[in-house]
Amino acid sequence: MTEKNTVTIIGGGLAGCEAAWQIAERGCKVCLIDMKPLRFSPAHHSEKLGELVCSNSLRSNDRTSAVGLLKEEMHRCNSLMMRIAYETQVPAGKALAVDREKFAARITEIMANHPLIEITRQEIFAIPTPAHGNPPVILATGPLTSDPLAESLAELTGRKRLAFYDAIAPIVAADSLDMSIIYCKSRYDDGPGDYLNCPMDKDTYLKFIDALGKAECMPLQEFEEAKYFEGCLPVEVIRSRGDDTLRFGPMKPVGLADPKTGEDPYAVVQLRKENREGTTYNMVGFQTKLTYPEQQRIFRLIPGMAKAEFARLGSIHRNTFVLSPELLQPTLQFKIRPDLLLAGQLSGVEGYVESAAMGLLAGINGARLVQGLALVVPPRETALGSLVFHLTESDPLRFQPSNINFGLFPAWEKKIRKKYRGEERAQRSLAALEKWQLAVNL
Incomplete structure (x- = not known):
């Protein structure tokens, strides 16, 4: 696919597949590129898309926890990852854990059968240069981005990439x-x-x-x-x-x-x-x-x-990630190149849920770029908005990848007893999310 209204996504992990789903469900074409099985990262072994590596747990399901609230917000934004996670759930108390094989198989099946998604198995060695009309590109290659592509990203940003170990x-x-x-x-x-x-x-x-x-x-x-x-x-x-x-x-x-x-x-x-x-x-x-x-x-x-x-x-x-506070807009576009968006752990979030959440937002904005619509940023009061705020408004000198946690949310304007804070956060966040969805027609 090379048409002007096609969004190219590099990387078929959680973020890339979530972005592809969000774009295709909005009526736009997607070219999803993944290097497996031509090449595997040091931690990946399956040819399937959406492969989970470190754990099969998506952590707490309780919406009064930060990650539980993030999952609820994603569910309300028609997240594919959340839907398939519940389809393939295994017992784990109050946590959401999945059968990893069934999870990846179902994601792969949906990607392969969607009429607006074309899967290409190919290794990309450099970030595509802007094409005529600047069709959007979403980079979602994850924390194990290959050396050539990471070098290309470093050349584009002009900044030395950072790395940590997982x-x-x-x-x-x-x-x-x-x-x-x-x-x-x-x-x-x-x-x-x-x-x-x-x-x-x-x-x-x-x-x-x-x-x-x-x-x-x-x-x-x-x-x-x-x-x-x-x-x-x-x-x-x-x-x-x-x-x-x-x-x-x-x-x-x-x-x-x-x-x-x-x-x-x-x-x-x-x-x-x-x-x-x-x-x-x-x-x-x-x-x-x-x-x-x-x-x-x-x-x-x-x-x-x-x-x-x-x-x-x-x-x-x-694991590789970029210095997002200096490089990204709150829409997940690169400041120096608005046709290029970043999704997943490469952006500086930690965890499966957070990675997919950034794929969701990058997908929404990728589709809106194609459609000529104004790009959107979730409210600061939400878990989604708090993650974006962390990526784009943190002190660059102190920036570190982070899971979602209530420390990323806005400070309380008044004292609230500790045992009520989780539910209060959830109510405020979900109310803000609903108002935002209505305002931007999501």
Whole structure:
């Protein structure tokens, strides 16, 4: 597709597919370009579009949480990702987790069958130059953007790109776990007990963190700098910050009383279903850059995992993002090139939901560019607007990728009791979203 009214999207992940859906549903043509299976990033393995890599969890479903509110806003904006997530949902307490294979398969099917979307399997080495009439281009290649394309982006912006490192948690086979030790329970019994819990007493915990602290990690390449996103630290990095950091982090035992003793263990490793069938489980919060042999040795020290078989071991990869406060308009257009929009984690958001949310907004504005309509920016009071504000109004010297959180929202104009703040945020946000949708005819 090369027509003037065609939007080109580079990248077939969550952001790219969400953008394609938003554009096509508005009657505009889309050329969706993805390099798989011609080439895979270090973290991707499937030929399917919309592949989830790090986890199968989309986090809290409660609209009184920031991410739950963001999901509700996206749902009200006809988000494809949210619709398919609920179609392929697996039990995870109050969290929204999906069957990753079914999720990607369904996204791929919808993209392939939409009459206004054409999929091209091709690696793009440079950002397309502006064409006659400047048909829009959306760059949604994600945090693992290839080196040639990242270099092209750096040349376009004239600024050195930034990088941080993200680690992937291991997945274990359910039938290799010792259920005489492990027990099912959600924290504070909040839900039907969708998590498996591996309890540790103090002695076991100290032996575990001692082994973890001495374990061998994968070395960084010469060009790499160890710069981690605080919201997704490798488990060994957390351990290096003190003996109790894991017990107050991913191994927090509070609210997870062992039914055998009726008391909270000293520490707990939680496992979450990776698929509907419950044949595999994800090690919650156990992102890691340990070598593969060390992962197997260390993680088999966890009670109930002595004979664990790993369906996937953890790994580390470079994540790339741009300095959005200096480069992007609130419409997600580049300041220096309005026909080029940025979507997904490359823009400086963190997380699957946030990535898809930026794809949603880039898609809406990409379609409006083609249609000759004024571009839109969601209200500051909304989760969508707060993410955009973070990307475009943050101090460039302090800018760091971020998940959605209430700290990004406008400050309260009056004191509100803490237990009411979540619902108050939700009501204000959804009211502002509805008013905005009516005003811009979304």
